[in-house]
Amino acid sequence: MYLAFFYPYHIMKKQFCCLAAVALLLFVNHSNAQRRRRGANPNDTISSRYVPSDLFSPLFYTERGNDYHAANGAPGIKYWQNRVDYTIKANLDTVKKTISASETINYTNNSPDELKYLWVQLDQNTYRTDARSNLTTGNAAQQHTDGYEFEYVAIMLNGKATKVPYIVNDTxxxxRLPQGVKPGGGKIxxxxxxxxxxxxxxxxxxxxVDTKNGKIYEIAQWFPRMCVYDDTHGWDTLPFLGSGEFYLEYGDIDYSVTVPWDMIVAGSGLLLNPQQVLTAKQQSRWQTAKGSDKTVMIISPDEVGKPASRPVNKGTLTWHFKMQNTRDVAFGASRAFIWDAARVNLPAGKKTMAMSVYPVESAGTDAWGRATEYLKGSIEYFSAKWFVYPYPNAINEAGIAGGMEYPGIVFDGITDKGKELFWVTAHEIGHNWFPMIVGSNERRFAWMDEGFNTFIDVYCSDVFNKxxxxxKRDGEYAPGGGNPADEIVPTIIDxxxxxxxxxxxxxxEKYRHPIAYFKPAFGLILLREQILGKDRFDYAFRDYIHNWAYKHPTPDDFFRSMDNGAGEDLSWFWKGWFYNNWKLDLAIIDAKYIDATDVKKGLRITIANxxxxxxxxxxxxxxxxxxxxSLKFPVETWLKDKAVTITFPSDKDVLSVDIDPDAALPDVNRGNNHFGMK
Incomplete structure (x- = not known):
């Protein structure tokens, strides 16, 4: 979901001396030995809250890997996951402003457990006057609906539809089933x-919302969806309270939406009946767009709302879509839509389509006239960098949801323009990787959704159109641009x-952006650019994505994947950055020549944590x-001590010494990072 943006801090490349890590450690160890012989141990005199044994304590993982979630962070040899396929026939009534539908849920129980009852998510009930979300989000005084109203709930039993008892509790x-769903592949x-x-x-x-040429409907979270049954919680039945978003099973969704004849429907998945809902001219333009890197108009501004733009001029039309291996679908519908599209080029010669639908008020090359270009560029980058986009198309829809993501479709701001429209488009379609492809539980772990996605769209801005x-800069924390390593400090010290x-x-709400978006994203920036390096990070991160595509990873699966894929025990980082808001303050305590009469013998520098x-x-x-x-020192520098004395191999007169000269680390006190030589 779109709230605010985190943007990368581009660190100037410096020329470092080519000294081996072993040599660096020899400098530190040798000087420490000298220090101990002289009896001048800075650890005895420097005030510090740092306790090495706390940060580097063993047994970070409280559970061993198992047959379901392996110790290396991959799915185990007995990993299982249930499946849900949906068939839905829906009707949009623009007079009553209602959705009515009949839904068939085909559920497969791949778990080792018999399921005596089923749990279903009812997100529309969050708008009821008695919804729990009213108390947690402050919505009690807002307008309300009656939520879902059910005419019929049944199961197929011995070839017949049989009504079953059910209860509704909030969302x-x-x-309650007359007989359980058998384990190991049982179906209902x-x-x-x-x-x-x-x-x-x-x-x-x-x-x-009203526009010049008619209402735009954004229809999401619109059908009852199965709760996830997994090996972590059994039935995961957290209610929908607003901030925690979604956790859903994968399967195929076949859905039809019946609307008045003059409306256009833009929905997740492949449109199966274009010949019934598009004119011959529109079908031809659609085929042209499939082969075009330039945006092609399917419905132009001067055709919007004209009877000639529709294959019939009365009654209703039914739009039929299907999306495979997905966890959800959503759609937009309006008679006000301009519609354009272009080809998206994927790795290994694969293709998909990017489309945008928007009202005439949003048209123009400085606004939604480039929305498809933005969508295409983002998908091409994410596909080449991380994982190939799997769906037959992607849609950018203009409305008032203001930035919301669903598989194959995003709802972006109707008034967005320029860089704001690009940034929100990249961010929202990026959610198709996290959590639409990598299916983490964003209702529990917002950072595995918003943080990961904020991280990947940071780099998308670097490459789009050169x-x-x-x-990207974070408007909330640094108006006009700033250093994210400094921007995160107010949160860490709060x-x-x-x-x-x-x-x-x-x-x-005060902390939602810095904690769910900004801090985890910047943490991954630190891992990639300061701790692991780009090659090792990218290799491990891609491996995590490929291992957990269309599956349900836990936080430990991510932590273990990065540890194993990068070949680094990062438990100190997960502990300090993710589980705690531990502060960092590196300080230069002293710097002096080893021999004041001969500067070529180098410096002795004392640094404290x-x-x-x-x-x-x-x-x-x-x-x-x-x-x-410059010299780079590993985190193991702090494995034993809160202060170290380092021999620096300088060979000429020194002006000053700086720690973290590029201000890349989230140091809470930069005032002690500089030392001027006398």
Whole structure:
């Protein structure tokens, strides 16, 4: 979901001396030995909150890997996952402003457990006056609907539809079965007929809004969806409270939407009956767009709302879509839509389509006239960098949801333009990787959704159209641009700030962006650019994505994947950055020549770690002649001590010494990072 943006801090490349890590450690160890012989141990005199044994304590993982979630972070040899296929026939009534539908849920129980009852998600009930979300999000005074109203709930039993008892509790329904669904592949079909009133502008994610040529309907979270039954919680029945988003099973969704004849429907998945809902001219343009890198108009601005733009001029039309191996679908519908499209080029010669639908008010090359270009560029980058986009098309729909993501379709702001439209488009379609492809539980772990996606769209801005909208900067934290390593400090030092591992709905609005989006994304930037390096990070991160595509990873699966794929024990980082808001304060305590009469013998520099967090760091010496020399030190520098004395192999007159000269680390006190030589 779109709220605000995190943007990368591009660090200037420096020339580092080519010294082996072993040599660096020899410098540190040798000087420590000298220090101990002299009896001048800085650990005895420096004030510091750093306790090495806390950060580097063993047994970070409280459970061993098992047959379901392996120790290396991959799915285990007995990993299982249930499957849900849906067939839905829906009707959009634009007079009553309601959705009515009949739904068939075909559920496969691949678990080792017999299921005596089923749990179903009912997100539309969040708009009821008695919804729990009213108390957690402050919506009690807003407009409301009656949520889902059910005409029929049944199962197929011995070839017949048989009504079954059910209860509705807030945004969940429990269906009580006459006999359990057998483990290891048992199947059941559930039949549900329902209707609900579509919320107006207060809907947030599902709504309608007036435009010059008619209402735009954004229809999401619109059908009862199965709760996930997994090896972590059994039935995961957390209610929908607003901030915590979705956790869903995968399967095929075949759905039809009947609308008045003059409306266009843009939905997730492949349109199966274009010949019935498009004119011959529109079908021809659609085929042209499939082969075009330039945006092609399917319905132009001067055709919007004209009878000639529709294959019939009365009654209704039914739009039929199908999406395979997906966890959800959504759609937009309006008579006001301009519709354009272009080809998307994927690795290994694969193709898909990018499309945009928007009203005439949003048209123009500075606005939604480039929306398809933005969508195409983002998908091509994410596919080449991380994992190939799997769906037959992607749609960018203009409305008032203001930035919301579903498989194959995103709802972006109707008034967005320029860089804001590109940034929100890249961010929302990026969610198709996290959590639509990598199916984490975003209702519990917002950071595995928003944080990961914010991280990948940082780099998308760097490459789109040769950096047209780069670098991304965080408007909330640094108006006009700034350094994210400094921007995160107010959150880290805030004693009331929750940790990244806080439950999604337990994060207050004040902290939702910094904790769910910004801090995890910047944490991955630190891993990639300061701790592991780009090659090792990218290899491990891709491996995680490929291992968990269309599956349900837990936080430990991610942590273990990165540890194993990068070949690094990162438990200190997960502990300090994700489970805690531990602060970092590296300080230069002293710097002096080893021999004041001979500068070529080098410097002896004492550095302290004054807070609970540690990081690898760069030490830079600037010489009187303007040249610079840098050394990088690993996090193991802090494995035993809160202060170390380092021998730096300088060979000429020194002007100053700096730690973290590029300000890349989230150091809470930069005032002690510089030391001027006398």
């Amino acid at each position: 969940r329904m429990q269906i 079909s559930v039949l549900i007929n329902y209707h609900y009133a579509i919320p107006g502008s207060f809907g947030g994610r599902t709504d309608y 950096g047209e909208y780069a670098p 004693p009331n700030a929750p940790s990244i591992m806080t439950a999604a709905d337990a994060i207050s 004054k807070e609970a967090m540690a990081m690898p760091f760069t030490l830079q010496v600037k010489y009187q002649d303007g040249s610079k020399q």
